[in-house]
Amino acid sequence: MTNRAVETWLTDMDGVLVHEEDPIPGATEFVEALKASGRQFMVLTNNSIFTPRDLRARLLGSGIDVPESAIWTSALATAQFLADQRPQGTAYVVGEAGLTTALHDIGYVMTDRDPDYVVLGETRTYSFEAITRAIRLIDAGARFIATNPDPSGPSQQGKLPATGSVAALISTATGRTPYYIGKPNPLMMRSALNRLNAHSETTVMIGDRMDTDIISGLEAGLRTFLVTTGSTLPSQVETFPYRPTRVFDSVADLVQLVQDGA
Known part of the structure; x- marks a missing residue:
């Protein structure tokens, strides 16, 4: 394990x-400490519904001031992947503004006529008609990409079906599984590092889920800090065949580390 100072912080x-x-509690202070430290940082999310501008506004409403440029979504990572694989291509998109904006920005054309890709993202209003169209286009030869494999997501009313659940429906109908870009694919981490021109040896990934944040950070060669304010409970950590570098109660415990230049 490297003892090199942390130059870059990635956080879910x-x-x-x-x-x-x-x-x-402690999140506002943590982000402010990161900004004051002058070190690079980026907030990562598998959510592909919102643009970075939307997410900045959402975080600001919670009292957390993250620059738009420091937000990296699975939609942006997907767009970067497609731009590298097949520049100026075409796609049929099932998703919302976060995904369509990211694809437009890299020069992709949205079409339902013989597209290079079917790209599935998260949306609050999945259309049976759009899903059916996606199935038929994949059957006709379109390559199948999905922003992330999360089967469900939270809402104020309870659990919502997410990209992974709809991808499973399409896969069952077509016999084709998508290539997932977001966590736990370490590609999500690598694309964020590339955006920052940062190095894995001096980067930490902070997450609340062993099965997405920690595994993808580990596979990307990063140090990993698990906080127990989210999905993975402290009692569950030892049940996984891999371990985070360190476990913390919350990001409040990381403020001093940042200030000390850990």
Whole structure:
């Protein structure tokens, strides 16, 4: 394990900084400490519904001031992947503004006529008609990409079906599984590091889920800090075949580390 100083901090959003709209105690102070330290940092989220501008406004409403440029979504990572794989391509998109904006920004054309890709993202209003169209296009030869494999997501009313659940429906109908870009694919971490021109040896990933944040950080060669304010309970950590570098109660415990230049 490297002892090199931390130059770059990557952190998950939901479960680490906020629960829905409620800030997690210490999150505001943690982000302010990061900004004051002058070190690079980026907030990562598998959520592909919102643009970074939307997410900045959402976090600001919770009292957490994260620059728009420091937010990296699975939609942006997906767009970067497609731009590298097939520049100026075409896609049929099932998703919302976060995803369509990211694809437009890299020069992709949205179409339902013989697209290079079907790209599935998260949406609050999945259309049976759109899903059916996606199935037929994949059957006709379109490559299947999904922003993330999360089967469900939280809401004020309870659990919502998310990208992974709809991807399973499409996969069952087509016999084709998508390539997932977001966590736990370490590609999400690598793309964030590339955006920052940062190095894995001097980067920490902070997350609340062993099965997405910690495993993808580990596979990307990063040090990993688990906080127990979200999905993974302290009692569950030892049940996994891999371990985080360190476990903390919350990001409040990381403020001093940042200030000390850990």
